Amino acid sequence: MPVQPGAGDAADAVDSGAPVRERDAGVPTARGEHTHSERPIPEPRTLVQRxxxxxxxxxxxxxxxxxxxxxxxxxxxxxxxxxxxxVSATPVREAMQQLALEGAVEVVPNRGFRVVERGVRELSELAEVRALIEVPVVLRLARTVSADRWAELRPLAEETVRAAASGCAATYAESDRAFHRAVLALSGNQQLVRIADDLHRRAQWPLVGGSVRHGRAHLIADAAEHTALLDALIARDLDVVRALVGEHFAGAS
Structure with missing residues (x-):
């Protein structure tokens, strides 16, 4: 799965000891030069590529x-x-360090990164926290958001159905999170969306043994709950909405 072969090598110039112009690095070029009011200007091409x-x-x-x-x-x-x-090792190392911050891997000195071993208990805890955050928000939105706004999410719900039918866990994971993000975004609270999405992503990692947790049948059932929830939200059937969001998060564990 090549990712722009060689592109990482150009991006790694910053870390490889390649010369960096003192002006761009924010270092005075002559003794006594006043630079306290100047701000270093990065080179966009290098940073964008990296x-x-x-x-x-x-x-x-x-x-x-x-x-x-x-x-x-x-x-x-x-x-x-x-x-x-x-690509070279540097962009991979940087990406793995981000995954370490997210809790997916841990650093093993002089060796690399170990994928964190997760059990059913952790998955259940994540589902519980997600429910505490998302369920009240969805129930509140069910009372305040118009049917037309909910209808705009129909393509995202249908995309989860198609992704589930493919049987690809990674494809479904992306579409699943996209639907949940769109629902929560209607709250107007971007911090909530960011935190909930991070929890959702963590819940999608594999358990001990490395196998994918859920098969195609489970993905299809999960996606069907999205469309059913959207139908209930459009109809403003609060009882059905309450039941569906409860079942959805119970099944997430």
Whole structure:
């Protein structure tokens, strides 16, 4: 799964010891030069390219995690993963460090990164926290958001159905989170959306053993709950909405 072969090498110039112009680095070029009022101006091309490669690698690693290709308990080195993706080790290392911040992997000094081993209890705890956050918000929105606004989410709900039918856990994971983000975004609270999405992503990682948690039948049933929930929200049937959101998060564990 190459990711712009060689692109990471150009982006790594900053870390590889390549010369950096003192002016761009914010270092005075002559003794006594007054620079306290100047702000260093980064080179957009370099930063955009670096961010792009790292972002692509991060997405690829997240997909590999959901698919169970990166197995819990196993240690992976940045150079080896870099060969897999056709880039140098640096963007891979940066992406893995982001995954470490998210709790997906942990640093193993002088070896690489170990995929965190997670059990059913952790998954249940995540489902409980998600329910505490999302259920009250959805019930509040059910009373205040118009049917037309809910109807605008129909394509996202239908996309989860198509993704579930494909049987690909990674494809479904993305569409599932996209639907939940769109629902919560109607609250206008971006911090809530960000926190809920992070919890949702964590809930999609594989359990101990590295296998994908749910098969195609489970994905299809989960997606069907999205469309049923949307129908109830459009109809403003609060009893059905309350029952569906409760079942949805109970099934998330």
């Amino acid at each position: 961010s792009s490669v790292r972002g692509q690698i991060l997405d690829a690693l997240r997909t590999a995690l959901v698919r169970g290709e990166l197995r819990p308990g196993e240690v992976y080195s940045a150079p080896v993963l870099g060969e897999r993706f056709g």
